[in-house]
Amino acid sequence: MAKPKILVVDDEVLNVELLDGMLSHDYTVIKAFNGSDALIEIGKSLPDLILLDIMMPGINGYDVCKKIKGNEKSMHVPVVMVTALKERADRIKAIEAGADDFLSKPVDVYELTARVKSLVRVKQYHDALINEQDQLLIFKSAVDSMDDCVVITNVSGDIKYINPTFEKKYGYLQGDMIGKHISIIAHPRSPLLIDKESLLQDTRNEWGGNLTSVNKHGLTLKMSIKCSPIIKDKRRINLIFVMRQV
Numbered sequence: 418m419a420k421p422k423i424l425v426v427d428d429e430v431l432n433v434e435l436l437d438g439m440l441s442h443d444y445t446v447i448k449a450f451n452g453s454d455a456l457i458e459i460g461k462s463l464p465d466l467i468l469l470d471i472m473m474p475g476i477n478g479y480d481v482c483k484k485i486k487g488n489e490k491s492m493h494v495p496v497v498m499v500t501a502l503k504e505r506a507d508r509i510k511a512i513e514a515g516a517d518d519f520l521s522k523p524v525d526v527y528e529l530t531a532r533v534k535s536l537v538r539v540k541q542y543h544d545a546l547i548n549e550q551d552q553l554l555i556f557k558s559a560v561d562s563m564d565d566c567v568v569i570t571n572v573s574g575d576i577k578y579i580n581p582t583f584e585k586k587y588g589y590l591q592g593d594m595i596g597k598h599i600s601i602i603a604h605p606r607s608p609l610l611i612d613k614e615s616l617l618q619d620t621r622n623e624w625g626g627n628l629t630s631v632n633k634h635g636l637t638l639k640m641s642i643k644c645s646p647i648i649k650d651k652r653r654i655n656l657i658f659v660m661r662q663v
Contacts (some may be wrong), residue, residue: 420445421537422462426455426481427470427499432522436468436499439526440533452476456484459491465540466533468520471500471511479514486515493543495536499524566640566660572653574599574616586662588633599658604629604637611642616656622646627663639663 424447425436437446447464449455452473459467467485471478478498485491498511501522508519518532560567566583570576576594584590587602594601600612607629625643632638640660647655 421465421541422447423533423537424449424455424458424464424467426450426452426467426473426478428473429470432470436524436529439524439529444533444537452478452481455481459485459494463491464494465537467494467496468499469496471498471502471507479510482511482514482516493540495540497532497536568599568658568660569647570599570656570658572617572656573613574611574656577655583660586632586638602630602632604631609642628660
């Protein structure tokens with residue numbers, strides 16, 4: 418795995434090298450010696466955390482922090498203000514600029530590593546969540562465009578999602594079906610059972626068959642059906658049914 422990236426920003430070269438020495442074993446350290454260079458580095462290679470000095474010539478740390486937090490691309494990157502300023506008003510100003518945490522100079526190595534480790538972990542959790550949301554949106558877009566009827570349920574068959582093709586074929590809207598059991602579409606004389614007990618007892622990874630079903634208006638439909646589990650952490654969390662009229 419690639420090391421998390423930390424941007425260290427300070428106009429004092431000695432301070433930058435000191436932080437680099439404390440962090441470079443576990444992290445990839447990117448260096449900037451003024452606010453303008455820091456913003457360029459953020460644009461080139463989005464870091465996982467920024468250690469930012471406040472008192473710098475040109476663009477000071479407060480203004481750099483505001484620009485970071487005002488940019489949609491970088492707003493979720495944790496910013497730790499590293500400062501010799503002790504006044505309460507200075508801390509308040511940093512918070513108002515969007516700072517996530519503080520470290521006082523001279524920096525204590527144990528405090529530094531603990532803060533950095535914690536905030537990098539938070540950033541990684543955020544990135545993982547965004548990635549999962551993106552994957553879900555891609556999955557939903559693909560399922561919405563399918564010509565087959567698609568139903569997603571929990572492991573016992575309670576409906577959580579139906580796609581537009583299902584709505585059109587069966588006459589039910591999304592709001593009509595959420596929470597209902599999938600057996601609502603089965604004809605009483607269907608040879609294939611999809612009742613709650615049958616679904617819970619079925620231990621196969623995947624199964625299929627022919628279902629005699631009925632839509633909202635009482636029309637009988639002969640459907641081929643395939644059921645696949647959605648697995649997370651080695652356990653079934655949902656079922657996905659794909660149905661096509663035969």
